[in-house]
Every structure is written in structure tokens, then in C-alpha cells.
Amino acid sequence: MDPDSDACSQYQQACHAASQAFSVSIIAVVFTACQQHEPKIVVVPGNKKHPAGDSPITAIKKVIPPKKIGKTIYLSFDDGPNKGTRNMMHIIKEEAVPVTLFIIGEQVYYGREQRALFDSLSHSPYFEIANHSYTHAFHNHYARFYQEPEGVINDFKRCADSLHLSSQIIRTPGRNIWRVGNINSTDLKASKATADSLAAVGYTEMGWDLEWQFDNQNKLKFGADEMLDRIDKFFINHLNRTDGHLVLLAHDQTFADAADSSELSQLIKKLKAKNCYEFETVNKYPGVNR
Numbered sequence: 423m424d425p426d427s428d429a430c431s432q433y434q435q436a437c438h439a440a441s442q443a444f445s446v447s448i449i450a451v452v453f454t455a456c457q458q459h460e461p462k463i464v465v466v467p468g469n470k471k472h473p474a475g476d477s478p479i480t481a482i483k484k485v486i487p488p489k490k491i492g493k494t495i496y497l498s499f500d501d502g503p504n505k506g507t508r509n510m511m512h513i514i515k516e517e518a519v520p521v522t523l524f525i526i527g528e529q530v531y532y533g534r535e536q537r538a539l540f541d542s543l544s545h546s547p548y549f550e551i552a553n554h555s556y557t558h559a560f561h562n563h564y565a566r567f568y569q570e571p572e573g574v575i576n577d578f579k580r581c582a583d584s585l586h587l588s589s590q591i592i593r594t595p596g597r598n599i600w601r602v603g604n605i606n607s608t609d610l611k612a613s614k615a616t617a618d619s620l621a622a623v624g625y626t627e628m629g630w631d632l633e634w635q636f637d638n639q640n641k642l643k644f645g646a647d648e649m650l651d652r653i654d655k656f657f658i659n660h661l662n663r664t665d666g667h668l669v670l671l672a673h674d675q676t677f678a679d680a681a682d683s684s685e686l687s688q689l690i691k692k693l694k695a696k697n698c699y700e701f702e703t704v705n706k707y708p709g710v711n712r
């Protein structure tokens with residue numbers, strides 16, 4: 423059934439019911455976000471009786487604006503700058519949404535193109551730059567990296583110094599670790615001592631709630647529709663670490679592919695169209711010291 427014509431017919435029935443009852447009624451059009459997309463029409467019976475011989479009843483239409491329901495998405499991109507960063511940057515600028523980039527220090531110095539890219543990201547209002555270590559766990563040697571807390575602290579410090587980062591927000595490579603406000607979680611026990619050491623020297627370790635996964639060819643495993651569904655379900659089922667807030671992890675390298683870039687663009691457009699999500703950078707996440 424066409425929702426518009428259904429809503430229209432409900433409206434006509436409501437007006438008819440009001441005149442039959444000879445009472446003044448308030449037609450309230452209630453907009454609900456996310457769960458219900460069509461306006462719902464509610465008839466609230468008035469208490470004034472229609473005076474005999476008076477002019478025809480006029481229904482009062484009251485439009486209640488959609489209330490802000492406080493669902494925030496923190497879109498974050500890891501591992502740049504790399505071959506997918508430029509496409510991602512164009513999409514984010516086009517969609518004009520704030521996002522956070524967890525940058526690998528040494529990749530900024532791989533060449534002129536990477537440096538230029540980092541400079542333009544740093545000067546754009548849409549990108550918050552955060553620390554993803556200098557070497558990305560000694561080039562993905564996670565077990566060895568996390569064995570030595572001092573070495574890990576130094577790697578993050580090296581990244582912060584070389585990129586002149588003022589933010590203390592970091593994301594640990596290859597580990598979903600949270601040390602944010604009252605949230606304290608470590609996905610692998612072996613990394614706990616190092617995670618605690620990073621927190622002890624003042625870093626805010628930002629993990630993620632949901633990942634936009636990719637395969638070994640750097641292709642996205644799910645399209646925009648599937649991700650949209652997953653995001654909706656995350657909020658509906660209250661799976662987030664903080665209710666009403668979702669940290670989404672994506673990786674720059676997946677957007678080197680034109681088709682996957684289009685999925686990113688589609689996902690953001692579809693999230694906006696829901697009219698109940700807002701976007702923020704992770705420094706606005708509850709409990710983050712600013």
C-alpha cells in the first residue's frame with residue numbers, strides 16, 4: 423500500500439469522525455524517527471461541544487516536529503594515509519560529515535603524495551586526526567608489539583611528535599581496546615598490561631562497536647544496505663558500549679576501489695535520510711577528556 427495515500431485516507435477518516443462527534447478535535451501528526459517512517463495521525467477528542475447552529479467544525483492540525491532522539495555515529499577510518507584515502511576524503515567532503523582518522527605516522531612520510539594528503543586532511547574541518555601508532559605494531563607484529571608496554575608507548579609518542587598531534591586519543595593497532603571514561607575493555611588478555619600502561623600515561627584508547635569488514639583483497643564484505651541494517655540493529659538492540667552512541671570502524675584502503683567508494687557514499691546518504699542519526703568525531707564521545 424502506498425504510505426502517502428494510506429496516511430491521507432487516515433486523515434480524511436479522522437476529520438469525518440470529528441465532525442460526527444460534534445466536538446473540536448486536535449489532529450496531531452506525530453513524526454517518529456527510525457522505527458517508523460510514515461507520519462502517524464492521532465485524534466485527540468476535544469472537550470468543547472459544538473454549539474448548535476454555529477459554523478462548521480474546523481479541525482485543528484497540530485504538527486509535532488520530530489524530537490531529537492540522540493543517536494550518534496562516530497565514523498572512523500584507520501590505517502591512512504594510503505591508496506584509498508583520497509577517495510574517502512572526497513566523499514566525506516562532499517557529504518560534509520565529521521569523521522575521525524586514525525593515522526599511521528610513518529605512512530605520512532612514504533612520499534610527497536602522502537604528505538600532501540595528510541596536510542589537506544589536517545586543514546579540513548571535517549577530519550579529526552588521531553594517533554594509530556607510528557609503525558602499526560612494528561608492521562603488524564601484534565604479539566611482539568604488545569609484549570613491551572614501554573615500546574608501545576614510545577611508538578605512539580613518536581607518531582604524536584612527528585605529526586604534531588595535540589590529541590591524546592589513540593587506537594591500538596589490531597586490538598579493540600577501550601579506555602574511555604568508565605569503559606575499560608581489552609579484547610585479548612595478553613594486551614591488558616600494555617593497554618593499562620597507555621592509559622596511565624594519559625592516552626584515551628578508543629576502540630569500536632562495529633566494523634565494516636573487508637576481505638584479503640581489500641574489498642568490502644558488505645554493501646551499504648547491509649551495513650545500514652546492522653547499524654539500525656545495533657541501536658535497537660542496545661549493543662553499543664554507550665547507549666545511543668556507535669563507533670564505526672572502516673579502513674581507508676577499502677576505498678581505493680571505485681565500487682566500494684560508492685558504497686561509502688551510499689551508506690552516508692542513507693544514514694542521513696533516516697533523519698535520526700547525527701555524526702560526530704570521537705573527541706565528542708561521552709567520557710573523552712577534551
Ligand SMILES: [Zn+2]
Nearest residue numbers: 500501595596
Ligand atoms: Zn590499523
